[in-house]
Amino acid sequence: MASSVSIDVDSEKNGDGDLQFQDIPHDDDWAPVSKPAEGGGKTHTFTNFPHSAADSDDEDEGEKTEFLKDKKNMSFWTFEYYQQFFDVETTQVGSRILGSMLPRPGGNYLDSHIRPNPDLYGPFWICTTLVFTTAIAGNLANYIQAAGQNYHWVYDFHKVTFAATAIFSYWWVIPFILFGLLWWRGNPARYTFLELICVYGYSLAIYIPISLLWVIPVGWLQWLLVVLGALLSGSALLLAFWPAVREDKKQVAFAVVGVIFLLHAALAMGFMLYFFHVPSKAASPLTPINATTLATAHPADHQLLKDLPPNLATQQPSNKAAVHTQNPGQGSPQNNINKPAGGDGGSSVLQQGPYQANSLNSPSGGAKGQPGTVPDGNRQQRVDTEKTQEMKAVGDGVEGNLLAGLGAKQ
Amino acid sequence: MADVEFHSEEGSGSLEGDISVPGAARTDDELSTLDEPVRETIMRDVKAVGFKFYHVLYPKKSQMLLKQWDLWGPLILCTFMAMMLQGSTDEGNDRKTNDGKTNDGGPQFAEVFVIYWVGASVVTLNSKLLGGSISFFQSVCVLGYCVCPLAISLIVCRIILAAATQNIALFVIRFLFVAAGFAWSTFASTAFLGDSQPRGRKILAMYPLFLFYFVISWLIISHTHS
Numbered sequence: 001m002a003s004s005v006s007i008d009v010d011s012e013k014n015g016d017g018d019l020q021f022q023d024i025p026h027d028d029d030w031a032p033v034s035k036p037a038e039g040g041g042k043t044h045t046f047t048n049f050p051h052s053a054a055d056s057d058d059e060d061e062g063e064k065t066e067f068l069k070d071k072k073n074m075s076f077w078t079f080e081y082y083q084q085f086f087d088v089e090t091t092q093v094g095s096r097i098l099g100s101m102l103p104r105p106g107g108n109y110l111d112s113h114i115r116p117n118p119d120l121y122g123p124f125w126i127c128t129t130l131v132f133t134t135a136i137a138g139n140l141a142n143y144i145q146a147a148g149q150n151y152h153w154v155y156d157f158h159k160v161t162f163a164a165t166a167i168f169s170y171w172w173v174i175p176f177i178l179f180g181l182l183w184w185r186g187n188p189a190r191y192t193f194l195e196l197i198c199v200y201g202y203s204l205a206i207y208i209p210i211s212l213l214w215v216i217p218v219g220w221l222q223w224l225l226v227v228l229g230a231l232l233s234g235s236a237l238l239l240a241f242w243p244a245v246r247e248d249k250k251q252v253a254f255a256v257v258g259v260i261f262l263l264h265a266a267l268a269m270g271f272m273l274y275f276f277h278v279p280s281k282a283a284s285p286l287t288p289i290n291a292t293t294l295a296t297a298h299p300a301d302h303q304l305l306k307d308l309p310p311n312l313a314t315q316q317p318s319n320k321a322a323v324h325t326q327n328p329g330q331g332s333p334q335n336n337i338n339k340p341a342g343g344d345g346g347s348s349v350l351q352q353g354p355y356q357a358n359s360l361n362s363p364s365g366g367a368k369g370q371p372g373t374v375p376d377g378n379r380q381q382r383v384d385t386e387k388t389q390e391m392k393a394v395g396d397g398v399e400g401n402l403l404a405g406l407g408a409k410q
Numbered sequence: 411m412a413d414v415e416f417h418s419e420e421g422s423g424s425l426e427g428d429i430s431v432p433g434a435a436r437t438d439d440e441l442s443t444l445d446e447p448v449r450e451t452i453m454r455d456v457k458a459v460g461f462k463f464y465h466v467l468y469p470k471k472s473q474m475l476l477k478q479w480d481l482w483g484p485l486i487l488c489t490f491m492a493m494m495l496q497g498s499t500d501e502g503n504d505r506k507t508n509d510g511k512t513n514d515g516g517p518q519f520a521e522v523f524v525i526y527w528v529g530a531s532v533v534t535l536n537s538k539l540l541g542g543s544i545s546f547f548q549s550v551c552v553l554g555y556c557v558c559p560l561a562i563s564l565i566v567c568r569i570i571l572a573a574a575t576q577n578i579a580l581f582v583i584r585f586l587f588v589a590a591g592f593a594w595s596t597f598a599s600t601a602f603l604g605d606s607q608p609r610g611r612k613i614l615a616m617y618p619l620f621l622f623y624f625v626i627s628w629l630i631i632s633h634t635h636s
Contacts, residue, residue, distance in 0.1 A: 083539050083541070
């Protein structure tokens with residue numbers, strides 16, 4: 001603040017103990033004073049407080065920042081305290097969203113768009129929207145990938161809870177860590193925690209249209225979208241955080257910036273792989289006999305059902321099984337759905353009879369996912385209603401059979 | 411010491427009137443609700459709820475919904491929808507997952523409840539934080555009542571699901587009904603809540619409404635187990 005005055009109370013420095021009260025030009029230093037002369041409005045001048053991060057941008061804006069400082073002193077427990085975080089107009093939110101998606105080289109997103117008025121409206125609703133678009137698009141992608149198979153696909157509501165946990169954790173935890181790091185390093189750019197949260201929230205905005213585009217079941221397109229999203233919003237993030245770390249040692253600065261970008265890209269990759277990924281397939285056509293296909297969607301849950309040992313298969317002479325070889329590089333516990341190249345048309349997709357094709361939360365009683373142990377990702381699909389009865393019979397012993405089957409297949 | 415002067419009051423006769431506290435029951439003239447038949451008490455509330463449903467289904471700008479809010483309607487709707495939308499976890503069907511339960515992937519009863527009430531509260535909080543002039547419970551009341559068209563479309567979907575084996579055409583019909591319900595709900599709630607927002611933030615306040623009804627519509631359209 002250009003107008004702040006530091007007050008030396010010299011009285012204590014007097015060696016002989018005399019209290020010599022100097023003629024200090026201000027009436028009252030320790031309490032806010034009204035200064036009607038300044039700018040015509042009632043202003044409060046705090047002169048003895050440490051230079052907190054919230055005041056970093058107040059060099060030019062006398063009245064407004066005075067008012068802001070006033071606002072920040074409202075009690076944490078009042079409703080008005082939280083209203084200050086929602087003090088945005090529609091156009092402002094729109095421009096912040098655009099700014100996070102389209103980084104301008106040399107520009108600092110935080111300085112140009114967020115300051116001095118960070119808000120929580122945009123980040124919160126962007127995250128909420130992203131949760132629902134990811135879950136809905138994930139279900140849609142799952143459905144599209146499963147189309148043509150002869151079973152009754154049901155949606156998975158619990159994608160919502162999973163996506164919500166992931167997104168909201170990312171939105172809060174990473175800025176928290178980053179703020180801790182900056183605080184440890186002295187925070188030369190004076191970023192507040194609220195501003196970090198704001199920037200991170202807006203940086204997720206680009207994933208909303210990307211998550212809708214991820215529905216398209218083309219593998220290379222999905223990867224391309226990952227790269228695009230991570231680059232665009234990641235670079236906006238980096239440009240925003242570079243001023244905060246550039247005065248540090250080179251290694252630390254680059255490390256921090258690198259980690260920020262990596263985490264951002266990892267989030268995108270994680271979403272794509274978990275909700276949307278289409279494994280490349282080299283499959284012989286699957287010709288299901290009956291209406292029910294024990295399609296395997298989630299390795300963690302359906303490892304048992306799909307990798308039955310061959311001896312079970314031979315016991316079912318009417319059973320036709322298709323063996324899909326999967327790309328060994330995709331052994332990750334993702335949403336791999338076997339898509340037969342041919343199938344019994346689309347007529348049975350909406351059949352009745354629930355079967356969880358993609359259960360994320362069914363706690364596997366017997367089997368835990370063993371994605372790493374499946375040899376070359378071999379999957380087998382069994383198509384038979386008799387198979388289901390056999391499942392019942394096999395029951396808990398399936399795991400043992402599975403392992404035996406794995407051994408047999410080796 | 412001020413002079414006290416007594417002026418004669420020209421033109422006024424004897425004082426008349428009632429000394430009564432405005433708003434307090436005048437026990438001599440009105441029965442309290444303890445004195446009336448229970449049926450009347452209940453029917454009064456039922457009529458109020460029914461009146462509000464009527465106003466939601468044929469939304470005209472009326473202050474009725476706002477001024478006398480109640481949460482009976484939202485509770486009825488929420489319980490109904492949660493019962494219909496909950497995913498089944500029946501055991502012993504002919505198909506099993508490896509943990510012995512069929513699971514049609516839908517939300518639990520409690521999850522629908524939470525989405526409904528927490529969703530309505532969050533949308534209301536949002537509009538209040540943006541500077542809206544409506545009270546919390548009024549807004550929750552309106553949001554809750556405006557789910558009624560979606561509940562109707564849920565009933566229609568259930569009927570369609572139960573009536574015939576599914577195919578693409580029936581799915582499209584269901585989708586259209588749910589879309590119509592969604593549009594109706596959103597339109598009704600914006601008609602009631604739209605004016606309470608400050609200018610320049612209307613879209614900011616309306617978007618969460620849209621998202622709320624969209625999520626409920628998605629739950630309805632995805633529900634395929636009959």
